[in-house]
Amino acid sequence: MSIQLTDKVSEAARRDILDLEKKISTFQSGDIADEAFRKFRLTRGVYGQRQPGVQMIRIKLPHGRITADQLIRIADLSDKYATGNLHATTRQDIQLHFVKLADSPQLWADLEDAGITLKEACGNTVRNVTGSARAGVDPSEPFDITPYAYSIFDYFLRNPICQDMGRKFKISLSSSEKDSAYGYMHDVGLVARIQDGQRGFKVMLGGGLGAQPFSAQTAFEFLEEERVIPFIEGVIRVFDRYGERQKRHKARMKYLLNDIGLEELLRRIDEETPAIKNKAFLVDSSQFSVSDQYAERPEASNYQLTIGPEQSQNSKLSTWFKTNVFEQKQAGWYAVQLRVLLGDMHSDTARALAQIVKQYAADDIRVTVNQGYLLRYIRPENLTAVFEALDALGLAEPGFDTTADITTCPGTDTCNLAISSSYGITRALEQMMHDEFPDLVFNDDIKIKISGCMNGCGQHSVANIGYHGSSLKNGAYVLPALQVLLGGGFNGKGEGLIADKVIKIPAKRGPHSLRFLLRDFEANAFDGEYYSDYYARQGKNYFYQLLKPLADLKTLVDSDYIDWDHTEQYVTEVGIGECASVLIDLVATTLTEASEKLGWAREALTESRWADAIYHAYNVFITGARAALMSRDVPTNTQHGIVSDFDKTFLGEPDFHQAEGDFKTLVFSINKQEPSETFARQFIAQAEAFLQAVQAYRETQIELEGIPELQELTQAQDS
Incomplete structure (x- = not known):
């Protein structure tokens, strides 16, 4: 069956899609090595799942920005080619699972028709450029980073300098000093700043997670806006030239920086200056903005937002106003944040959400780094109606980006590398907090993040309280386990920290561990003390001793040998690899x-x-x-x-x-x-x-x- 391509598909995308179709045919006929094909398809967003014979399709959404019609298109394609589920990721992508390899070219073509790409969503390329979801409406931002995020994405897409690097490369842009895009854990992290009336960015280099996380080092406290893209090009050229390529666990830029030092890295970047395509690149900051069409409010919209008797009687609505809604920097307009359990949204829900956006909000949805969604430019008089519409879809749970809102990767549900269930423990922890610590929906200090393995797709190393999947041996038996990490995230000074590994416990004791930690913090923290500051004050050994009873394998029961969301006895099993020999x-x-x-x-x-x-x-x-x-x-x-x-x-x-x-x-x-x-x-x-x-x-x-x-x-x- 030939691929159907519309006139909306660019020539570059058309060639990529037809090339993918051709390579799939060549691979299936046995005329291309598995490894060569794997390398090819990964750079086109086609990723092998834990389950043999099906693929995860990663949809690349620059800084998580998507329109209502694009959301509908993704939902429709999930119904047609996948499972009807849309999984939002910590890199502001959307993933579809259980897609047949043969269907991937047409799926891609149908996405490109809606202005969406798969190109370089996986593989050893520049991955999706992430950015603060609040960009453009953030009251604390010096300027909107949206056009800069998109320009960086566009500049490096299909760029020859980053098509076959030793490893992946990640870039983020934060709209303010809060660093809400976690620049300190990226290969290049940018924070918007203004100096002497000129726009620019703080530039951080060499951050990364995985088994050995590194905090980024500051290369510039301020770099003028027109120098940012040329500088990133220089960084990528140096990484391509000098980065490790044989030992994959050492092939990230953080190791190159660690080996040669910041001064030498910057010297090598400077050496690349003559060859760089653009010595200066000025971004048109008027691009990609929806604010102009909302610059002047209609006369009827002088509504004053108050929590009246009707809202106060509805405790969920009242809490939702406090935790999921904020006034934009555009006075009188409001943004609404959607908490989404596990980052998963059914296609029917997504289509209904798109209609809410069309009726009440700007056509500018943002996928957030904590796997939720943000809607913007909502009139205050419409907020209650928006709540009711969202609540009917299960999308009005209070506590967006609070302790109660856990970030997680899919774990053993689909990932080859996962060791234990991420989804199961996330549900258990959120339910425990809902039942025992209901006020945590108001706590935006403590962040909890979970990964199914040490690689960190759930970003557990930058959590105040983090967990990653593991296993434990008890005699001849193996049981699912969780590595507990503490003290990451941001402290009271706004500094980004990497968490410490404290102790490993049986996975079924995860809720007990969180209960111990939360009660201990309630009892012993100073008023207003940030969790990471509390951790630093008490010290790693204090928390090791606190959780040590949970690591005692002499008290195991039969259910400890069964992972969350499973009924069978646990077996350590990393899924079938991306390539056989x-x-x-x-x-x-x-x-x-x-x-x-x-x-x-x-x-x-x-x-x-x-x-x-x-x-x-x-x-x-x-x-x-x-x-x-x-x-x-x-x-x-x-x-x-x-x-x-x-x-x-x-x-x-x-x-x-x-x-x-x-x-x-x-x-x-x-x-x-x-x-x-x-x-x-x-x-x-x-x-x-x-x-x-x-x-x-x-x-x-x-x-x-x-x-x-x-x-x-x-x-x-x-x-």
Whole structure:
């Protein structure tokens, strides 16, 4: 069945979609290695689930912004191709689960028709750019970061410098000093600031979560707005060049920064300046704003919002007003925040929500970093009607982004890497707090976050109270467990902190642990003391001793061996991997990859995209050199290392006619030259000649040594 593409689908997206369809066919016929196909589909938002034969589709929504019609389109496609569920993520994406691989190209085409992409939602690319959901209406913001977030997303989408990095790369923009987009845990974190009347950003580098979380380091207290995108390009170029590529657990930018230091990183970024496409990039701040159409309120809208007798009698409505509603910086307009359990919304609910937006709010919905939604530009006289409409959908639960509103990843429900159930323990904890600590819907200090494993999709390392899935052995048996982390998130000074691992307990004792922690805080914290400050004051050992009785395996009961939301005995089982072992000629596969990159370079050249053409040609050199080194069984890692090793290994080889350092000088001329047409044509011609020489060398090697043995290739899935 051929893919149906409408005129609304751009040429770039059209080609991506048709290429995905072609690659799926090639893969299913056995003509492409599993690992090569996996790498390809991940950068197109198609991610293998725990359950074999089905995919998770990650929909990339820049800073979580979506229109009512786009929400309807996603809901309709979930019904058609998935399960009718829309899962909001901590990166402000929406995910659909249980999609057949063969359906993914048409699903993508139908999304592009509505202005939505899957491109680079997964894989070793620049992931979704996140931003403060309140941007544009935030009373404390110096300016709206919305156009900046979208411009960064657009600038790096399909950009050659970030198509095949050693690992993923994450960027966030916060609208105020509150850093509500958690810039301190990102590869690049930006916080809006104004200095001497000029817009700009505080810039943080090298944050990250996972098994070894790092807080970002401050590169600039203030960087002028027009320098931000060029600076990020420089960062990505350096990460691409010097970042780890073999040891995946060390391949994030935080490790590169840790290894070479901030001063050296900034020096290398500065070295890239000549090659950068735009030395300055001024964002049109009038783009992507809906505020203009609401600049003047209708005469009838001089309504004063009060909580009258009718609202006071409805305690849920009264609480909802206090916890889920705030007045925007545009006086007289209100925003409404939706608390969504587990981040999951049924397609029928999503369509009904879209109608509420069309009737009462601006056509500008934001998915929030805590898996909820934010509606904006609602008149005060309509708030009660909005509450009633949302309540009928189960979307008016009070306590948005409070202690009672837990952030969680899907865990073992769908993820390959998860060790224990995230959804089950989240439900249990929220129910316990609802029953025993009802006032927590007013507490916006303590944040609770849960992940199904140490990788941190639920962001447990930046929670005041965090949990991640694990397991424990008790003799010959294994039981589901939770690692408890404390002291992360923000303290009273507004500083972002990484949580400490305190103790591991059986998963079924999770509610007891939270009960102990909350009661202890109630009893011993100072008035107004932030939880992370309280944790720091008491110290890690205090909390270890507090929770230690829950770690006693001598008191286990039968139910402790059964995970939340399950009835069968627990078994430690990471789901079927993204790829099984495959037998391939690695050198031939790598040379094919280099040839594809040469084709991209030529195409960019014909379209007068000089900087893109040059970077594609650079990747031809890198990939070709990697293939040559592999043919000699020389291990490869960073791009810089590949160039150095090629210079040494093939010094004086007649196939390449090079003196010591020649190859390095040639390849790294990329950052010594302006991206001109002359240099682009010259560099591509040199890359093509080099690739031909490597191919000829390989053919001669096979003639002399025979056809190489196929090699087994395995790799853990991307996260």
